[in-house]
Amino acid sequence: MSTGKKLIAHSAENNAQHEFTFKNDYDFYYKNQKLKFDIIEEADGFTLVSIQGVKYPVEIVSQKQNTYEILVNGVSYTFSIETPFSLKRKLMLANNADKSGKVKVKAPMPGKILDILVMTGQKVNKGDTLLILEAMKMQNTIMAQNAGIVQSISVKANDIVAKDDVLVEINQE
Amino acid sequence: MIKSILIVNRGEIACRIARTARRMGIVTFGIRTRKEPNAVYLSAVDKILDFPDTDGKVAEFLDIENLIALAKNNKIEAVHPGYGYLAENAHFAKRCREEGIKYIGPAPEVIQAMGDKIMAKKIAAKCKVPMLGGSLDSVKDVAEAAKLAQKVGFPVIIKAAAGGGGRGMRIVRTEAELPVMFKLATSEAQSAFGDPSVFIEKYLENPKHIEFQVVADSHGNVVHLGERECSVQRKHQKLLEEAPSPALDEKLRAKMAKAAVALAKEVQYESLGTVEFLLDKFGNFFFMEMNTRIQVEHPVTEAITGLDLVELQIRIASGEKLPVTQKEVSLNGWAIECRINAEDVQSGFAPSMGTIRRMRLPQGNNIRIDTGIMEGSEITPYFDSMVAKLIVHGKTRKEAIESTLQALRQFHVKGIKTTIPFCKAVMLNKVYRNGSFDTSFIETEMDSMVHREEKEEFIAALLATYFYTHETTPVVSSESSIDPWVLKRRIKHL
Numbered sequence: 313m314s315t316g317k318k319l320i321a322h323s324a325e326n327n328a329q330h331e332f333t334f335k336n337d338y339d340f341y342y343k344n345q346k347l348k349f350d351i352i353e354e355a356d357g358f359t360l361v362s363i364q365g366v367k368y369p370v371e372i373v374s375q376k377q378n379t380y381e382i383l384v385n386g387v388s389y390t391f392s393i394e395t396p397f398s399l400k401r402k403l404m405l406a407n408n409a410d411k412s413g414k415v416k417v418k419a420p421m422p423g424k425i426l427d428i429l430v431m432t433g434q435k436v437n438k439g440d441t442l443l444i445l446e447a448m449k450m451q452n453t454i455m456a457q458n459a460g461i462v463q464s465i466s467v468k469a470n471d472i473v474a475k476d477d478v479l480v481e482i483n484q485e
Numbered sequence: 486m487i488k489s490i491l492i493v494n495r496g497e498i499a500c501r502i503a504r505t506a507r508r509m510g511i512v513t514f515g516i517r518t519r520k521e522p523n524a525v526y527l528s529a530v531d532k533i534l535d536f537p538d539t540d541g542k543v544a545e546f547l548d549i550e551n552l553i554a555l556a557k558n559n560k561i562e563a564v565h566p567g568y569g570y571l572a573e574n575a576h577f578a579k580r581c582r583e584e585g586i587k588y589i590g591p592a593p594e595v596i597q598a599m600g601d602k603i604m605a606k607k608i609a610a611k612c613k614v615p616m617l618g619g620s621l622d623s624v625k626d627v628a629e630a631a632k633l634a635q636k637v638g639f640p641v642i643i644k645a646a647a648g649g650g651g652r653g654m655r656i657v658r659t660e661a662e663l664p665v666m667f668k669l670a671t672s673e674a675q676s677a678f679g680d681p682s683v684f685i686e687k688y689l690e691n692p693k694h695i696e697f698q699v700v701a702d703s704h705g706n707v708v709h710l711g712e713r714e715c716s717v718q719r720k721h722q723k724l725l726e727e728a729p730s731p732a733l734d735e736k737l738r739a740k741m742a743k744a745a746v747a748l749a750k751e752v753q754y755e756s757l758g759t760v761e762f763l764l765d766k767f768g769n770f771f772f773m774e775m776n777t778r779i780q781v782e783h784p785v786t787e788a789i790t791g792l793d794l795v796e797l798q799i800r801i802a803s804g805e806k807l808p809v810t811q812k813e814v815s816l817n818g819w820a821i822e823c824r825i826n827a828e829d830v831q832s833g834f835a836p837s838m839g840t841i842r843r844m845r846l847p848q849g850n851n852i853r854i855d856t857g858i859m860e861g862s863e864i865t866p867y868f869d870s871m872v873a874k875l876i877v878h879g880k881t882r883k884e885a886i887e888s889t890l891q892a893l894r895q896f897h898v899k900g901i902k903t904t905i906p907f908c909k910a911v912m913l914n915k916v917y918r919n920g921s922f923d924t925s926f927i928e929t930e931m932d933s934m935v936h937r938e939e940k941e942e943f944i945a946a947l948l949a950t951y952f953y954t955h956e957t958t959p960v961v962s963s964e965s966s967i968d969p970w971v972l973k974r975r976i977k978h979l
Contacts, residue, residue, distance in 0.1 A: 319953065321946035330946035334954065340947070349947065357843040358899060361944050368944050369845075369897050372952065380949035386898070387906045387935045388831050389945035393953040421835030422866065426672075429665075441665060447836060450720065451673050475835060 316341075320399050324379070324390040329399070413484040415458055419473045423447030427469055430480070434462045442480050445473070460484045486803045487511055487563045487587060491556045492530065493546055494567030496857035497874065498779070499526035502565050505795040507531065514561055516552075518545040520867050526857050534559060546570040549577050556586050563587035563802060565795075569869070572778035573600050589802040591756045591777045598752060599775040602646050603684055609772040612751040614744045617763070617771045619686035627667045631660060633685045642688040643667060645674035653677055654721055656688055689771065691925040692763035693732050694718065696776075697745035698786045700797050701754045702807045709742045710790050711816045713782055717911060719834060719927050724904065725911055726782035727821045728789050731882060731920025732764060741770055748775060757798050766923075781824070781874070784853060788820035788878040818878055819885040823893065823908040825873040827864040830907040830934045838864050841872070842900035847892035851878045864901055872903060882920070886912050906935035 316335040323329070333341040340347040349363040360367045361384075373381040379392040394402060426444040430436060436456045445452045463481040467473060489512040492499045503513045503526070515530030527533050534555050536545045546552070547570055556564055564586055566572040572590070575597035581588040590596070599605045603623055609616055618637045623646050624630045634641045634657065643666060645653030653674045655666040667683070675681040698710040714730035715723045733741070745760035759780050761773040783794045792809065800808065829837045841862045846854055856873035858864075864872070877892055879885030890912040896905055916922050916930040927934075 319950050321950050323942070323946070328942065328946075330943060330950075332947070332950050340951070342947075347947070351948075351951070356845070358845065358897060361948060363940075363944065363947075366940075368938075368941065369899075370944065370948055371899055372948075373902075375952070378953060380952060382945040382948050383902070384941040384944050384948075385906065385938050386903060387937055387941055388829070388902065389942055389949075391946050391949040393950055420833050422838075444669070450722075451669060453669075475832075 318396055320394045320396065321391040322394050322399055324392065414463065415482045415484055416478045417442060417454060417480040417482065419445060419475055419477045419479055421447045422475050423473060425467050425469055425471045425473060426451060428465060430462050432462055432465055436460060436462060436482065454479065456482060458482065458484050487799055489514065489561045491561040491564045492567065493552050493564050494570055495524060495526055495546065496868065497855045498567035500529040500857050501855055502567060502795055503529040505793055506799065509796060509799065514559065516545065516555065525859050525862060549580055553580055553584055553586065557584060563589055565589040566778065568778050568781055575600060587802050589798050591754055591758065595752050595754060596777045599777050600647060602644060602648060602774060605775060608751055609748055612747045614748055614772040615770060617687045617689060620684045623682035623684050627664050630667050630685055631663055634663065637687040640688040642686050643670040643683050644686060645670065645678055646682040646684055647678035647680040648674060689763050689765060691923040692765050693923050695730050695764050696759045696761040697742055698759055699745050699749045700757050700807065701749050702801045703755050703804055704806050706807045707746050707749045708807055708809060708811050708814060709746055710786050710792065710814055712738065712741065713785055715782060716922055716924050717926055718924050723782065725823050725908060726785055727819065728785035729816055737768055756801050757794055782822050784855060784874065784876040785820040785822045788876060789816045789818055790814060818880045819882045820876060820878045821885050821889045823875045823889065824871055824904065825875060826870040826904045827872050827901045828870050828904050829902040830904055836866065836870050837902040838866060839901045841898060845895065845897040847895035851888055852892050886918060909936035910934065
């Protein structure tokens with residue numbers, strides 16, 4: 313049984329929490345069990361995690377401060393690593409943000425803005441088409457996820473946008 | 486027999502054409518462009534020609550006059566268009582003929598007739614191929630569209646007359662949607678095909694997409710090579726195909742094949758072609774369109790017939806007779822093709838760009854991989870997102886599914902996100918496995934777009950924690966840039 317430092321991996325997708333305790337950098341405990349695992353750098357450049365006789369190809373896609381996006385078998389998982397205290401604070405902040413009512417519509421993929429169908433101050437309903445984004449030769453309609461008033465539009469026609477760029481801000485009703 | 490071929494395409498299809506042509510002893514020429522001077526397809530050909538410097542307004546593989554000049558200057562006998570780009574461009578085929586270059590494909594008149602969806606419908610009607618109701622001419626404005634839609638009843642589909650490949654189509658369910666959708670369809674038709682004309686058709690809810698491969702020589706012989714099932718689609722883009730289709734019995738297959746062959750005969754088709762049908766739950770089928778080129782999914786037909794379709798194209802273009810009769814064509818076993826695309830399935834199939842760092846390909850006697858990339862290749866926004874095609878052949882459908890799943894588990898790509906986890910999820914899906922899926926499959930039957938192996942989430946959590954405590958960040962994907970905070974921390978630890 314370990315009495316070391318606690319860290320919690322908090323999932324950005326489903327809020328799942330995995331709590332790890334460790335004594336030093338190498339002894340990881342999960343649910344009071346010492347974990348035996350290997351991180352193997354293969355000769356051909358792949359990284360594998362070997363645990364309980366099974367090997368999983370893994371890849372770190374990105375790290376932003378304490379948030380990691382990791383591919384396991386090509387499936388993406390995003391976790392932020394928190395201490396018990398920082399997790400508590402994070403959950404509290406997230407709870408407050410939900411009530412603020414401003415919703416940012418972000419670009420789901422990089423592409424070119426073809427047409428904007430709304431104006432600032434306009435009232436929109438859920439499912440209304442806000443703008444049209446062309447990516448990989450396909451035209452994609454970006455729709456309002458909620459009803460509200462268009463607060464601001466940060467792009468114009470023919471703009472090239474990157475993934476996750478804020479396109480429109482909607483004030484939720 | 487043709488002695489030299491200029492491949493006016495890139496990527497995996499250029500490699501695919503070169504493979505067969507070289508085996509047949511034909512000299513193959515590839516075209517190097519500035520966008521990818523080190524592309525893999527260039528090592529698949531015998532000779533490389535540099536595309537001349539232009540103002541870049543027209544994409545290289547759409548630049549008809551420069552491509553023809555390349556063929557003429559190098560005294561190349563024939564051109565193969567592959568799929569996409571100029572593959573169904575009647576003007577290109579016509580220019581080739583005028584310049585005395587053999588075009589590996591049907592005559593320009595046939596491409597023209599079938600490429601114009603309205604004309605194609607008229608021809609299909611003439612040889613009594615069943616069809617969905619709608620307009621037999623292009624629709625000029627929203628008012629006319631509304632009138633037609635009222636007549637056949639919603640939902641309707643607006644299609645680009647010059648369309649194909651799943652682009653330039655919009656489904657309209659209510660009259661209120663019609664104006665926006667009409668505008669979208671015409672503007673997309675204009676930008677994608679240079680022709681804004683569209684037509685309206687009754688929209689069949691959740692059909693199956695079944696296509697028949699036909700092949701015809703210049704001596705009047707027409708043979709069909711069975712069907713392909715292409716119902717696993719997202720936004721009309723095929724993601725996974727198989728041959729034969731689990732929905733067809735011998736009787737229905739014979740009926741649909743008869744219609745496909747009749748259509749090919751009616752237009753005096755010559756070369757390889759595909760007749761696409763929609764099939765409803767009651768076994769009624771309707772003509773959709775005819776593709777006058779080789780298809781992306783042709784390998785599944787090759788797997789079950791044992792024929793090389795590119796070879797057939799070349800032999801037909803050389804004036805030879807078909808090497809097989811209808812009786813000699815037999816369909817053996819089952820084949821599945823998975824399109825491995827550089828797409829982030831979990832973010833709505835958004836393109837995933839970057840460099841292919843590493844690749845592990847599955848191997849086996851029943852496995853074929855068609856690809857135009859290798860380790861170090863870059864996935865750029867210039868081209869479509871297909872990285873590779875995985876084709877698996879089995880004795881039965883069940884065996885093919887199990888072998889495909891096995892192969893997908895051995896298929897790893899590092900550096901970009903791919904559709905591999907999606908294909909796994911399809912292989913394990915109950916509705917896919919029992920064969921009753923239709924084109925709504927992805928939206929209605931898939932709970933998760935990716936298959937998660939046991940414990941994956943836990944492994945990810947563990948790994949994230951491990952790297953956090955070790956403060957080393959071997960970030961490998963080029964999707965991300967180095968965060969200044971990380972950089973600072975790294976410098977501190979030097």
